[in-house]
Amino acid sequence: MTEFLQRWMPVDGSAHGAELDYMTGLLHWLMAVLFVGWALYFLYVLFRFRAGANPKASYTGVKSNFSSYVEVGIVVAEVILLVAFAIPAWARWVTPHDPTDNPLMVRVVGQQFAWNMHYPGPDGVFGPSDPHLVDEATNPIGLDRSGAGARDDVVTINQLHLPVDRPVTLLLSTKDVIHSFSLPTMRVKQDAIPGMEIPVHFKPVMTTPEESRFPACAAAKNCWEIACAQLCGLGHYRMRGFFMVHEEADFDSWMGEQVAAVLAEFPEPEATEVAAPAAEPAAMDEGHGEHDDHASH
Amino acid sequence: MSVPEKQPAAVAEHHGHHEEPFWKKYIFSQDHKVIGLQYGITALFFLMFGFCLMLLMRWQLAFPGKPVPLLGGLASMSRLFIYGALLILAIAAVYLLRGRATGAVRGLAVAVVTLASVFLFVTLVARLLSDANAPGGIILPEFYNQLGAMHGTIMVFLAVVPLLVGAFGNYVLPLQIGAPDMAFPKLNMASYWCYLPGGLVMLMSFFVPGGAANSGWTSYPPLSNIATQGQTWWLFGMVLLITSSLLGSVNFITTVFQLRAKGLSFMRLPFFCWAQLVTSFLLLLAFPPLEAAGILQLADRLLGTSFFMPSGLVVSGQVLDVAGGGSPLLWQHLFWFLAHPEVYVLILPAMGIVAEVIANNTRKPLWGYKAMVYATIFLGFMSFIVWAHHMFLTGMGTSISAFFQTTTMIISVPSVVILTALLISLWGGSIRFNTPMLFALAFLPMFGIGGLTGLPLGLAPSDIHLHDTYYVIGHFHYVVAPGTIFAIFAGIYYWFPKFTGRKMSEALGKLHFWPSLIAINCVFMPMFIQGLAGVSRRLYDGGQQYAHAQEVLHWNAFMSAGAYMLLLAQIPFIFNFFWSMRRGEKVGANPWQATTLEWAAAPSPPVAHGNFPQVPVVVRGPYEYSPPDEDVEFLPQHTPQQA
Numbered sequence: 001m002t003e004f005l006q007r008w009m010p011v012d013g014s015a016h017g018a019e020l021d022y023m024t025g026l027l028h029w030l031m032a033v034l035f036v037g038w039a040l041y042f043l044y045v046l047f048r049f050r051a052g053a054n055p056k057a058s059y060t061g062v063k064s065n066f067s068s069y070v071e072v073g074i075v076v077a078e079v080i081l082l083v084a085f086a087i088p089a090w091a092r093w094v095t096p097h098d099p100t101d102n103p104l105m106v107r108v109v110g111q112q113f114a115w116n117m118h119y120p121g122p123d124g125v126f127g128p129s130d131p132h133l134v135d136e137a138t139n140p141i142g143l144d145r146s147g148a149g150a151r152d153d154v155v156t157i158n159q160l161h162l163p164v165d166r167p168v169t170l171l172l173s174t175k176d177v178i179h180s181f182s183l184p185t186m187r188v189k190q191d192a193i194p195g196m197e198i199p200v201h202f203k204p205v206m207t208t209p210e211e212s213r214f215p216a217c218a219a220a221k222n223c224w225e226i227a228c229a230q231l232c233g234l235g236h237y238r239m240r241g242f243f244m245v246h247e248e249a250d251f252d253s254w255m256g257e258q259v260a261a262v263l264a265e266f267p268e269p270e271a272t273e274v275a276a277p278a279a280e281p282a283a284m285d286e287g288h289g290e291h292d293d294h295a296s297h
Numbered sequence: 298m299s300v301p302e303k304q305p306a307a308v309a310e311h312h313g314h315h316e317e318p319f320w321k322k323y324i325f326s327q328d329h330k331v332i333g334l335q336y337g338i339t340a341l342f343f344l345m346f347g348f349c350l351m352l353l354m355r356w357q358l359a360f361p362g363k364p365v366p367l368l369g370g371l372a373s374m375s376r377l378f379i380y381g382a383l384l385i386l387a388i389a390a391v392y393l394l395r396g397r398a399t400g401a402v403r404g405l406a407v408a409v410v411t412l413a414s415v416f417l418f419v420t421l422v423a424r425l426l427s428d429a430n431a432p433g434g435i436i437l438p439e440f441y442n443q444l445g446a447m448h449g450t451i452m453v454f455l456a457v458v459p460l461l462v463g464a465f466g467n468y469v470l471p472l473q474i475g476a477p478d479m480a481f482p483k484l485n486m487a488s489y490w491c492y493l494p495g496g497l498v499m500l501m502s503f504f505v506p507g508g509a510a511n512s513g514w515t516s517y518p519p520l521s522n523i524a525t526q527g528q529t530w531w532l533f534g535m536v537l538l539i540t541s542s543l544l545g546s547v548n549f550i551t552t553v554f555q556l557r558a559k560g561l562s563f564m565r566l567p568f569f570c571w572a573q574l575v576t577s578f579l580l581l582l583a584f585p586p587l588e589a590a591g592i593l594q595l596a597d598r599l600l601g602t603s604f605f606m607p608s609g610l611v612v613s614g615q616v617l618d619v620a621g622g623g624s625p626l627l628w629q630h631l632f633w634f635l636a637h638p639e640v641y642v643l644i645l646p647a648m649g650i651v652a653e654v655i656a657n658n659t660r661k662p663l664w665g666y667k668a669m670v671y672a673t674i675f676l677g678f679m680s681f682i683v684w685a686h687h688m689f690l691t692g693m694g695t696s697i698s699a700f701f702q703t704t705t706m707i708i709s710v711p712s713v714v715i716l717t718a719l720l721i722s723l724w725g726g727s728i729r730f731n732t733p734m735l736f737a738l739a740f741l742p743m744f745g746i747g748g749l750t751g752l753p754l755g756l757a758p759s760d761i762h763l764h765d766t767y768y769v770i771g772h773f774h775y776v777v778a779p780g781t782i783f784a785i786f787a788g789i790y791y792w793f794p795k796f797t798g799r800k801m802s803e804a805l806g807k808l809h810f811w812p813s814l815i816a817i818n819c820v821f822m823p824m825f826i827q828g829l830a831g832v833s834r835r836l837y838d839g840g841q842q843y844a845h846a847q848e849v850l851h852w853n854a855f856m857s858a859g860a861y862m863l864l865l866a867q868i869p870f871i872f873n874f875f876w877s878m879r880r881g882e883k884v885g886a887n888p889w890q891a892t893t894l895e896w897a898a899a900p901s902p903p904v905a906h907g908n909f910p911q912v913p914v915v916v917r918g919p920y921e922y923s924p925p926d927e928d929v930e931f932l933p934q935h936t937p938q939q940a
Contacts, residue, residue, distance in 0.1 A: 008829040009762070010845045024759045031749040038720060038745060045723045046738070049659070050730070057660040057923040058725030067665075067717050074713055078706040081756065086702050089758035091695040112612070136614040175611045177520040178625060180690065180765055184831035184845045189761050191690045194519055194625050195607025198692040212844075223844045229765040229833045231445075231513045233520060234438040237837040 001025040001032070010184040013206035013224075013245060016093060017187035023085045030077050037070075097167035097201050104163065107171045109141045110179035110192040113235030115226050116141050117156045121259055125149025134175070141175070145266050154258040158241035159214065160226060163251035164207045170200040180230035183243060189229055204245040214242035319394070325490070327482035330903060332489050333468030334796065340459035342418075343496060344782075345867075347451035349422045350444045352860055355820075357436040358839035359857035364434030371423035372434070379420055386413035411875070425503055438837040442511035443527065445835055447499065449514025450531065453639065454538045455496045457777065460785050461646035462542070462580070463492065466549060466573045469792060472895030473567050475558025475915065475935070477907040480551040488544040495537030502530035513835065515636070518605035518628050522597050523612060532595045539588040542580045549577035558894065558935070560915035564670070565934065567893045567919040568656075568663060571670050572649030575677040576642050583638035583681065590631035597623075604628075626691060633684035641680045643777055645673060647740065647784035648715055654737035654787050655719055657891050659726025660930070662920035665718035672711035672718075679708040689757040690764050698757045705755035712748055716741065727923070732806030736787035739814055740780055747775030750825065765835075768828020771821050779817045786810075786870070793874075794888050798901045799881030805873040812866035819859025823852035890931055892921050897933030 002025030006012075012021060048054070097103040107118035107126055118141055120126045127143055127150020134142035140157065144150055162168055172181055174192040181200070182189040190200045208224045210216070217223035226241030246254065326332055356365050389409040392398060398406055425431075430440035471479055479485045502509040507525025510516065521528050553574045557566070566574075593604040601620070605628045608621025656663045663669065685693070685701045693701075719741060728734070750772040753759040763769065786809075793801050830849045832840040839853045840846030887896040895903070898913040913935035921932040 005829055008826050008849060010831055020758050020761060023756070024753055024762070027753045027756070027759055031752060035742075035745060035749055039742060042720060042723070042742060045720075045726075046728060049723060049726045049728050051660075051727045054725075054727050057727040059661060059923050059925050061661055061664045061725040062721050067721055071710070071713055071717060075710060078709065078752075082702060082706050086756040086758055087695070087699045090698050090702075093758060093761070094694055094698075131609040131611045131616045134611045134614060134616070142611070177523070177612075178517050182765075182831070182833070184762070187762050189690055189764055191692070193691060194610055195623075196626075196692060217844070221844045221847050225844055227831070227833055227843060227845075230517075231442070231520070231835040234442060234511075234837075236442075236835060237438065237840075238842055240842050 001029045004028075011206075012185065012187055013204050013208070014186045014188065015203040015205045016089075019089055019092075020187050023081070023089060026081065026085065030074075030081070034074070093201070095201065096199065097169060097203075101167050103167035103169045103201070105169050105171065106160070106162075107141075107173070107197075108160070108181060108192070110172070110174040110176075110181065110228070110232075110239075111140065112176050112233045113228070113239035114140070114158050115160070115179075115181065115228075115239070115241040117154075117160050118143070119154040119156075119255065119258070120149065121152030121154055121262070123149050123152055127151070127153045131175075146269070151266055151268065152259050152263060154255065154262055156258070158226070160241065160243035161251060161254055162204050162243065162245050163248045164204050164245050166248065167201065167203045171197050172200055173197045177232050178230050179228050179232045179239070182227040182229040183225075184227060185224045186243075191230060206245065207247060208244045213244045217242075323394070325486060327478075327486045328905065329467050329471050329479045329482070329485060330796075330905075330908075332485050333464050333466075335489050336459050336463030336467060336492070337465075339493060339496065340456050340464055343451050344456035344460065345418070346422070346500075347448050347456050348864070348867075350425075350448040350451065352864060353422075353425070353436065354441065354444045354448065355857040355860045357441055357837070359854040361838040361841055362435055365426055365431065365436065366434075368419070368423040368426055369434040371420050372426040372431075374420065374423075379417065382413045382416050382420075385409060386417065389413065430508060439511060440508065441837045442513075442835070443503070443509040446510045446513050446516070446531075447503070450499065450510070450535075452777070453514065453643065454535070455492075455499060457643055457781055457785070458542070458639075459492060461643070461650075461781070462545060462549075462573065462576060463489070465569075465646065465650065465785075465788050465792070466545075466576075468796065469895055470549065470570055470573050471552060471556065472795075472899055472903060472908055473570050473893050474553060474556060474561055475894045475898065475909065475913045476552060476556035477909070477912075479548050480555055481548050484544050484548050488541045488548065491537050491541035491544065495534045495541060498530055498534035498537060502527045502534065505530060515632060516594070516628075517632075518594060518597065518625050519610060521594065522606055523617075529595065529598055532591045532598070535591045536588060536595075539584045539591070542584055543588075546577040546580035546584075549573055550581065553577075558913050558915050561934070564667065565915055565918050567649075568652040568666065568669055568673075569646070569649035571673055572645040572652075575673050576645045579638040579642050579645075579677055579680060583635045583642075586631045587635035590628055594628065626688075629688055629691065630685070633687045634681070637684040637687065638677075638680040640773075640776070641676060643781050644744070645676070647744075647781040648673075648719070650784045650788040650791070651719060651737040651740045652722075653893070654733045654791050655722055656920040656922065657791075657889050658729045658731065658734040658737070659723055660729070660922045661722070661726050662918070662922060663718065664722040664724070665714075666918075666920070669715050669718045672714040676708060676711040676715075679704060679711070683708050686755050686757075686760075689760050693757070702756055709748070709752070709755070716745060716748070731790075732801070732803055732810060733787045733791035735807070735810045736783045736790065739810070740783045740787065743775055743779035743783060743817075747772060747777075747780050750775065762831065763828055765833055766828040767824040767832050767834055770834050771824030771828060774821045774824070778821065779814070783813075786813075789874070791889070792895075793877065793881075794884045795895060795899075795901050795903070797878050797881070798883060799877055799879075800884050800888060801873050801877040801881055805869045809866060809870040809873065813863060816859050816862035816866050820856050820863060823849075823856050827852055892931050892933050893919055894934055898935050 002021050005025055005028060105120060109116040128147035129142045130144050131142050133139055133144055141155060143153060172190055172192045174194050179192045180189060181192055186202060188200060188202050190198060212222050212224050214223055223242050226243050228236055228239035389406045393406050426434055430437060505526055507527055509527040510531035512521035512524050596602040597604055603620040603623040605625050606619045606621060606623045610617040652663055683704045686705045689698055753763055754769060754772060790801055790806055827849045830845055832846045840850060886900045894913050899909050904910060915934050916936055917932060917934055919934055924932050
């Protein structure tokens with residue numbers, strides 16, 4: 001069934017997606033069995049008990065308890081799906097990566113109608129941002145380049161680059177209204193809600209095929225995409241970004257180019273030594289640390 | 298509408314009532330039957346209007362950027378024609394309602410009313426395609442979002458709920474429990490007179506600057522807080538509609554508790570009454586949070602509060618000047634705290650109608666009546682603790698999601714019990730396939746598809762990929778369109794003889810049913826495929842931009858063709874509905890040989906004041922069809938005068 005449904009589903013390049021797809025397949029098995037069973041019964045009854053064939057109805061009708069067994073069967077199937085699949089799978093989905101696995105942290109800031117990616121740069125520290133510094137043309141997330149750790153931060157618009165086989169934690173937020181960050185080829189979807197920063201944990205395990213990378217993919221319409229899944233205004237339908245999963249080395253060289261470019265654009269202020277913290281992003285615990293039931297901060 | 302006018306004058310005189318003035322009898326009526334018909338006619342209008350909004354959307358989805366055909370010329374037509382048509386319609390309608398016209402003059406007046414009504418309705422839809430919304434007939438994204446938001450709002454709050462509760466509930470429930478009227482007739486009138494202005498406010502909002510609300514029927518802030526003034530109209534409209542529902546629900550509950558006929562114990566209530574009773578509790582308890590939320594959003598928009606607005610928002614490069622500190626999620630919780638029980642408001646009365654029609658046309662009692670009643674009550678309770686399954690992707694942790702997934706699985710059980718009982722009720726029946734029965738039967742598999750496709754959405758992990766895709770649209774439309782709306786059709790065909798004393802045409806009914814069944818599946822089935830592909834809902838171009846949608850885009854034209862077929866399939870119904878009012882086959886009090894009081898104890902239509910010629914006393918359960926050891930085919934609920 002999973003393979004049958006995957007005829008229509010996008011490819012899945014994530015570590016967790018197979019489990020979700022498998023569960024979707026199981027659920028569709030349950031649905032199919034119930035629907036076909038009911039439908040066969042239904043058609044048979046309509047034929048057999050049509051007034052022409054059965055002029056006198058039976059007052060009592062069915063006396064067996066067969067339907068109770070069916071209902072119990074449905075309950076059992078649902079309990080299994082819930083306890084063995086749904087709850088554990090969700091728990092895994094929201095569990096932060098182990099910091100020792102060196103997860104890549106990226107802030108993703110939605111806005112009408114684009115996705116801004118904010119990489120912390122080599123120092124692993126996200127610079128502060130301030131809504132009053134927002135300039136849609138030059139500084140869409142209002143990054144304060146003079147703030148601690150901000151100088152080497154890399155900001156891209158509508159382009160998310162990730163390395164393969166390394167855990168990723170996206171810290172999802174939005175500047176204006178609710179958006180929903182969706183990576184169909186990664187089985188990732190998460191609402192971005194104003195006033196909250198919501199972590200999303202996953203691990204790409206497949207690199208984006210050459211022909212699905214931006215910009216080459218645009219003409220053939222086979223890009224790996226970022227979609228907005230929540231109505232966010234009149235440009236909702238075109239709030240589309242691209243994401244590319246690279247080999248680790250390719251990702252590092254891409255990141256190196258980006259960092260070199262920003263460092264050239266924002267030269268180090270004279271004599272002010274910004275102590276670069278260690279590469280481990282200790283300062284980011286508030287983003288991916290203990291995570292309560294409603295990850296509002 | 299000339300339905301109640303045909304009240305037999307002799308009966309009215311018999312009860313010693315003098316003729317009431319026109320406005321009191323038809324406009325500000327306190328009679329549950331007239332109010333039920335007012336609700337029904339108004340809601341059918343909105344059903345058609347909401348359907349037309351969908352047809353416009355489906356045009357844009359199938360042919361993005363192409364001008365809407367046919368309606369373009371009407372959009373820019375002079376208003377004089379509209380005023381003229383309105384005047385002619387009013388004159389002809391009043392002339393007809395006075396009931397003195399005969400022969401050819403009457404036929405002419407009917408023709409004039411028909412033409413003027415059709416003209417005005419088409420013009421209303423065409424005028425939506427103004428230059429601000431659709432220059433040259435090409436629908437703009439701003440307008441598409443209005444269509445989406447208002448299609449949902451109108452269908453749920455102005456069409457389906459008013460039909461199920463306002464129309465069928467109002468008309469049928471007092472009759473089924475043997476009551477002379479609702480407990481609070483004035484409240485009943487007030488309910489309709491909150492509903493109608495609510496609907497008019499929603500309609501008018503299309504014509505204010507910026508157009509109607511465009512933030513989805515869910516109206517999530519901050520988008521809705523910063524939306525054009527149509528959103529304010531939407532909120533005022535909602536406050537009126539909610540007030541209307543609250544007035545109605547209080548009335549229904551009181552009526553069922555206080556006005557049941559002697560001998561009509563709760564376990565002798567027809568299932569339809571149970572469905573209405575539980576529905577009323579849902580409305581009563583679930584709507585106030587949304588009314589409060591609506592008022593809070595009004596305050597955010599008009600008074601500068603920030604209930605739903607956090608600090609530091611930047612819209613179009615400008616920092617929003619709001620106090621901040623609010624939470625957009627608060628709205629979602631308040632909204633879904635209503636809107637999930639609302640799903641059962643949309644489905645329980647529909648099940649009630651289906652149960653009545655199935656019992657009557659299988660000629661046997663409902664199987665598992667008590668289990669159905671308990672399941673309905675349980676469903677009502679559970680519907681209050683599943684709401685956040687609409688919000689799995691708002692940043693929910695393990696334990697909260699486990700809770701809502703569990704309650705969601707639990708609530709599927711009573712739905713299965715009711716559906717199973719209805720299916721098993723068919724076994725051993727002597728099934729008559731008349732039009733009401735066809736619609737009621739079709740409800741079962743259609744609702745089944747709707748319910749089953751809720752499973753992968755109700756479990757959070759499988760919801761990740763499908764959330765906010767067309768899979769969701771397919772799922773709830775199967776519940777509400779070929780589910781609930783088919784049940785509504787079943788109810789119209791079934792109770793039409795009670796409203797008018799005449800039957801609707803069976804041949805036209807079948808011409809309505811079969812094409813509708815095929816067309817509606819063409820509209821909704823491909824949505825599951827698009828949803829699996831990951832195509833998001835609410836996309837102005839139906840997903841043209843997206844690579845992952847390319848393989849399934851071709852379904853858009855197919856689904857739209859289905860929608861236009863569905864429109865054509867409604868023509869036999871509309872014609873049948875009006876034609877049968879005067880030309881339908883005349884029937885007696887109980888043309889379906891039914892057991893329940895509205896058929897067995899009251900004439901068709903019922904007595905204008907008091908419903909029943911004699912107050913019925915109930916002596917048995919609701920569905921005594923084919924009783925053993927009796928030589929009658931059915932036993933009415935009240936003391937049998939004759940079999």
